[in-house]
Amino acid sequence: MGGFLRLARDGGGWAAVALVLSFLTAEMSPTHAIPAFARKYETSCQTCHIAYPRLTPFGEAFRLNGFRFPEGRDAEMEKSHPVSLGAEGYKKMWPKSVWPADIPGLPPVSFLLATEAAYVPDSDTPSQFTEIEAELLAGGTVGDNVSFYGELEFALELETNETETAIERAYISFLPWVKPVFGVKIGQFEPGIALVSNHRRLTGARYWLMRPPKGLAGSGEVVIDNAFQLEAPAQDGIEFWGIISHRALWNAGYVEGKFNETNNAKDAYGRIAAKWGGMRLDGTVSEGQELDIQTPQPWRELSITASAFFYAGKSSLEVAAGPPQVLQDDDFTIAGVDVQLNLNDFIVNAGFSSGNNDNPDVNGTFTDVDSVTMFAEVDWVAYPWLIPALRYETFELTDGFSDDKRVRWVPAVNFLIRANVKGFVSAEIERERQGDFGTEEIEAGLTIVF
Amino acid sequence: MTSRFFRPAALMLAVASTAYAGSISGTVKCTGARNNADAVVYVDAIPDKTFPPPSEHLKIDQKDMVFVPHVLPVLVGTTVDFLNSDNVLHNVFTPDKCAERFNLGSWPQGQTRSYTFKQQCEATLLCNVHPEMEAFVIVVPTPFFAVTDKSGSYVIKNVPDGEYTVRVWHPRLKGTSRQVTVAGEATAAFEVKK
Numbered sequence: 001m002g003g004f005l006r007l008a009r010d011g012g013g014w015a016a017v018a019l020v021l022s023f024l025t026a027e028m029s030p031t032h033a034i035p036a037f038a039r040k041y042e043t044s045c046q047t048c049h050i051a052y053p054r055l056t057p058f059g060e061a062f063r064l065n066g067f068r069f070p071e072g073r074d075a076e077m078e079k080s081h082p083v084s085l086g087a088e089g090y091k092k093m094w095p096k097s098v099w100p101a102d103i104p105g106l107p108p109v110s111f112l113l114a115t116e117a118a119y120v121p122d123s124d125t126p127s128q129f130t131e132i133e134a135e136l137l138a139g140g141t142v143g144d145n146v147s148f149y150g151e152l153e154f155a156l157e158l159e160t161n162e163t164e165t166a167i168e169r170a171y172i173s174f175l176p177w178v179k180p181v182f183g184v185k186i187g188q189f190e191p192g193i194a195l196v197s198n199h200r201r202l203t204g205a206r207y208w209l210m211r212p213p214k215g216l217a218g219s220g221e222v223v224i225d226n227a228f229q230l231e232a233p234a235q236d237g238i239e240f241w242g243i244i245s246h247r248a249l250w251n252a253g254y255v256e257g258k259f260n261e262t263n264n265a266k267d268a269y270g271r272i273a274a275k276w277g278g279m280r281l282d283g284t285v286s287e288g289q290e291l292d293i294q295t296p297q298p299w300r301e302l303s304i305t306a307s308a309f310f311y312a313g314k315s316s317l318e319v320a321a322g323p324p325q326v327l328q329d330d331d332f333t334i335a336g337v338d339v340q341l342n343l344n345d346f347i348v349n350a351g352f353s354s355g356n357n358d359n360p361d362v363n364g365t366f367t368d369v370d371s372v373t374m375f376a377e378v379d380w381v382a383y384p385w386l387i388p389a390l391r392y393e394t395f396e397l398t399d400g401f402s403d404d405k406r407v408r409w410v411p412a413v414n415f416l417i418r419a420n421v422k423g424f425v426s427a428e429i430e431r432e433r434q435g436d437f438g439t440e441e442i443e444a445g446l447t448i449v450f
Numbered sequence: 451m452t453s454r455f456f457r458p459a460a461l462m463l464a465v466a467s468t469a470y471a472g473s474i475s476g477t478v479k480c481t482g483a484r485n486n487a488d489a490v491v492y493v494d495a496i497p498d499k500t501f502p503p504p505s506e507h508l509k510i511d512q513k514d515m516v517f518v519p520h521v522l523p524v525l526v527g528t529t530v531d532f533l534n535s536d537n538v539l540h541n542v543f544t545p546d547k548c549a550e551r552f553n554l555g556s557w558p559q560g561q562t563r564s565y566t567f568k569q570q571c572e573a574t575l576l577c578n579v580h581p582e583m584e585a586f587v588i589v590v591p592t593p594f595f596a597v598t599d600k601s602g603s604y605v606i607k608n609v610p611d612g613e614y615t616v617r618v619w620h621p622r623l624k625g626t627s628r629q630v631t632v633a634g635e636a637t638a639a640f641e642v643k644k
Contacts, residue, residue: 072482072644087584088622089574092545100581178644
């Protein structure tokens with residue numbers, strides 16, 4: 001096994017970190033990494049992550065293989081001993097026996113603590129003490145085919161002393177074969193429609209691709225009351241996915257539609273993606289080759305990945321006038337493409353989506369509304385512990401709403417104090433409509449996962 | 451690589467024919483397994499050659515809730531004694547037709563029950579009291595076999611000169627085979643994977 005995998009190990013070991021004082025913030029930076037996997041394989045976070053939660057090419061392959069090493073080599077790499085729930089021989093007894101499996105030998109849970117500071121210039125109280133967030137993360141495998149992931153968030157808002165508990169994501173997935181040509185995921189998850197992910201971003205602000213603004217008419221009236229978001233933070237439903245010929249990925253999902261649980265209609269989406277160069281999407285290697293994760297730079301490769309998606313849904317909106325709970329339906333569609341270029345220490349993501357809302361305005365003023373979202377982002381791994389990022393994104397309504405275009409710059413710097421301790425600073429500099437650019441918010445935060 | 455279970459069979463072979471001085475050695479790489487142990491390397495059937503089974507029984511123990519050894523290759527016709535060394539009831543059965551799907555029942559500590567493996571077979575042994583317990587008896591047609599250690603090394607001793615088909619079996623990975631010519635010492639490396 002010595003030549004199989006050269007692991008990037010954290011020479012500093014685990015460090016104790018004290019929580020720092022922080023300030024109120026609108027969007028907590030995502031910090032979703034699973035140290036349970038680090039324990040399972042006795043490997044550093046950096047094997048799969050660039051400044052968690054962003055994934056290296058191998059980390060993506062690990063995720064797409066149902067949180068397993070590719071090519072059925074998970075048992076070879078696992079350092080902990082799973083607990084058998086039944087010997088393999090019972091497969092021969094089925095259906096006269098329960099199909100055998102095993103569960104993680106170590107508890108597959110991790111903990112996350114996060115605090116942030118925010119400066120909001122236009123607020124009456126620009127700097128405030130924060131919401132402290134703690135998360136319980138669970139991820140692992142059961143036998144050869146079943147995987148699971150869960151994320152339970154606890155937040156305390158210091159200003160009001162209110163607590164909030166939420167399940168961010170929780171799903172079970174099933175891959176019937178060693179090769180991930182077909183998988184199914186059931187539960188609450190982020191739809192696999194784009195190469196970027198709000199759960200794996202390196203900036204404070206989420207992508208407008210996933211959470212478009214509502215859009216304003218010339219009068220300043222909100223045009224799109226549809227609170228629907230592609231990922232807010234996750235959808236409930238079922239998704240199928242698979243990797244074909246090592247480098248093509250497909251996803252298809254049937255979900256409830258976030259914030260639209262009041263209607264019986266379901267949303268559906270599909271996506272195809274393909275990768276050229278670099279590590280294969282499924283993490284496999286050609287015959288006779290050994291998997292080589294470049295250490296200590298496991299993110300480095302030259303590749304291009306392109307993706308296209310389509311999403312169709314129905315939102316139910318509360319009509320402003322009349323008795324409460326009267327709903328109008330807004331049929332909407334979104335189609336988009338995005339691309340990722342891995343240029344060794346630079347990772348470039350860019351995307352475009354076009355949407356149409358049939359009946360998005362509860363006052364009935366605006367119908368058949370088109371919108372366009374575009375973004376481009378560069379993440380630069382200046383050093384393994386220092387990753388600046390810069391995103392440019394726009395959102396605008398078209399066809400008669402030409403004076404409403406939002407433009408936003410999102411600069412950020414991520415720095416790893418240790419492999420599992422991360423700090424970041426991020427800002428949102430936005431121009432709404434024809435106005436000047438203004439700083440909406442500056443965030444700074446610190447997280448630890450263990 | 452010999453264990454106390456293999457010694458009686460090896461001794462028998464040495465007494466039976468002093469002309470068997472060759473050996474086959476090498477390694478088995480078990481790609482996808484935790485380590486390279488438990489692969490059985492054996493010489494397949496030799497045309498016009500039969501080998502009498504050993505009169506001494508081989509043994510598999512059930513101790514500390516595991517079968518010991520985990521993998522036991524035996525010559526066709528060998529009788530295996532199953533001992534229970536734990537202070538709980540254990541059972542031994544197999545779902546495999548080639549071993550008549552035998553079920554020896556359950557018995558307490560200190561007792562032994564036996565079964566004779568009459569035909570070539572890859573028999574999975576299970577305990578219906580403890581579903582996580584598992585072992586394998588690999589019934590092979592010749593007395594020339596070995597089990598790899600964690601490093602994947604094996605040595606099959608007392609093999610007469612000649613050309614043979616050598617097969618590799620593994621509990622979790624796909625088997626393989628190749629032709630090996632023995633002229634004194636022979637080496638053969640294998641890789642098994644999913």
